[in-house]
Amino acid sequence: MIKYLTLMGAFFTSSLFGQTKSGDWSLGLTSDYVNFEGFSPKYAVGVTGEFMLGKRLGVESSIAAGKDYFHVGTGIIFVPLGLLLSKADSENGFLVLLLTAAALFEHTNYHIPISSNFEVIPFVSLLRIRYLYDEGHPYNQDIFPSWSVGAKLSFVTKNNWYVNATVEGGQFYYPDLPKGIQSGLNIGYIFRSQNQ
Numbered sequence: 001m002i003k004y005l006t007l008m009g010a011f012f013t014s015s016l017f018g019q020t021k022s023g024d025w026s027l028g029l030t031s032d033y034v035n036f037e038g039f040s041p042k043y044a045v046g047v048t049g050e051f052m053l054g055k056r057l058g059v060e061s062s063i064a065a066g067k068d069y070f071h072v073g074t075g076i077i078f079v080p081l082g083l084l085l086s087k088a089d090s091e092n093g094f095l096v097l098l099l100t101a102a103a104l105f106e107h108t109n110y111h112i113p114i115s116s117n118f119e120v121i122p123f124v125s126l127l128r129i130r131y132l133y134d135e136g137h138p139y140n141q142d143i144f145p146s147w148s149v150g151a152k153l154s155f156v157t158k159n160n161w162y163v164n165a166t167v168e169g170g171q172f173y174y175p176d177l178p179k180g181i182q183s184g185l186n187i188g189y190i191f192r193s194q195n196q
Contacts, residue, residue, distance in 0.1 A: 019111070019113060019116070019117075019119060019156045019190075020052045020055060020056075020058070020111055020190070021052065021054075021055050021192075021193060022052055022053060022054050022055060022193065023052060023193025023194075024051075024052040024190055024191065024192055024193050025049065025050060025051045025052065025190075025191050025193075026049060026050045026162065026188050026189060026190045026191065027047070027048075027049045027188055027189060027191070028047070028048050028049070028162070028164075028186045028187055028188020028189070029045070029046070029047060029048075029186065029187055029188065030045065030046045030047070030048045030062060030064060030166075030184055030185070030186045031043075031044075031045050031184050031185050031186075032044045032045070032046070032064055032066075032166075032182055032183070032184035033182065033183050033184060034066075034069060034071075034130075034132075034180065034181075034182045035180055035181050035182075036130075036132060036170075036172070036178050036179070036180030037178040037179055037180060038134075038137050038138045038139065038178050039132050039134045039137055039178075039180075040134050042066055042067070042068060042069035042132065043066045043067070043069075044064040044065055044066035044069050044070075044071070045064060045065070045066065046062055046063050046064025046065060046071075047062065047063055047064075048060060048061070048062035048186055048188065049061055049062070050109065052193075055111075056110055056111045056112070057108070057109070057110060057111075058108075058109040058110075058111065059106070059107060059108055059109070060106070060107040060108075060109055060123070061073050061074075061106055061107060062107070068132065068133040068134065069130070069131065069132055069133075070130070070131040071128055071129065071130045071131070072128070072129050073106030073107060073125065073127060073128045073129065074106045074127055106125055106126070106127055106128060107123055107124075107125045107128075108123060108124055108125075109121050109122070109123045109152075110122055110123070111154075117155055117156055117157070117158075118153070118154065118155055118156075119152075119153075119154040119156065120151060120152070120153060120154075121151060121152040121153075121154055121164070122149075122150070122151045123149070123150055123151065123152070123168075124147075124148075124149050125147060125148045125149070125150075125168070125170070126147050127145060127146075127147065128145070128146050128147070128148065128170075129143065129144070129145055129146075130143070130144045130145075130146050130172075131143050131144075132144065138176075139174065139176070139178075144172040144173070144174055145172070145173045145174075146170050146171060146172045146173060147170060147171060147173065148168045148169060148170030148171070148182065149168060149169060149170075150166060150167055150168025150169065150182070151166075151167065151168075152164040152165065152166045152186075153165045156190065160189055160190040160191075160192065161187075161188070161189055161190075162186075162187070162188055162189070162190060163185065163186070163187050164185065164186040164187075164188075165183075165184075165185060166182075166183060166184050166185070166186060167181070167182075167183045168181065168182050168183070169181055170182060
């Protein structure tokens with residue numbers, strides 16, 4: 001199954017025009033619905049950012065909060081630092097590589113263009129820290145490391161604005177392994193790299 005999906009992805013991405021390139025980065029606002037087993041549904045708003053490592057591969061980070069909910073990932077620290085250091089001289093190349101590798105643990109995206117304005121963006125997030133609170137919830141803590149997989153449908157305008165619809169399934173790194181879903185909308189802007 002993995003081989004089939006990889007071949008299909010290679011076919012589609014090689015035959016269609018992509019909207020992003022290495023060095024592009026985006027910043028957006030997000031609105032999320034979060035529902036994990038053992039907790040009441042939560043709503044959150046936040047900020048999300050992505051840095052493109054290549055034409056299709058990107059790392060993303062977000063921070064979002066709402067009543068009795070908060071999430072943040074390792075990329076919220078490492079992606080901005082990597083961006084700043086990438087603007088500096090090439091002596092920082094190894095440090096930029098390490099910071100980018102750390103950000104990959106939070107959220108890695110693969111952009112698959114389906115037209116000149118639309119992309120499907122599957123992603124995996126290996127480490128996101130979530131705070132959830134409900135009176136009397138069945139767990140003896142409120143802070144949970146988690147992972148998730150999902151996809152975004154992205155519409156990009158000619159003047160670099162984008163709208164994403166997102167859905168993901170996730171699970172806590174916790175003995176009882178509660179599962180959940182998260183969905184939302186992102187609106188933001190893509191800052192184009194000057195590199196060719």
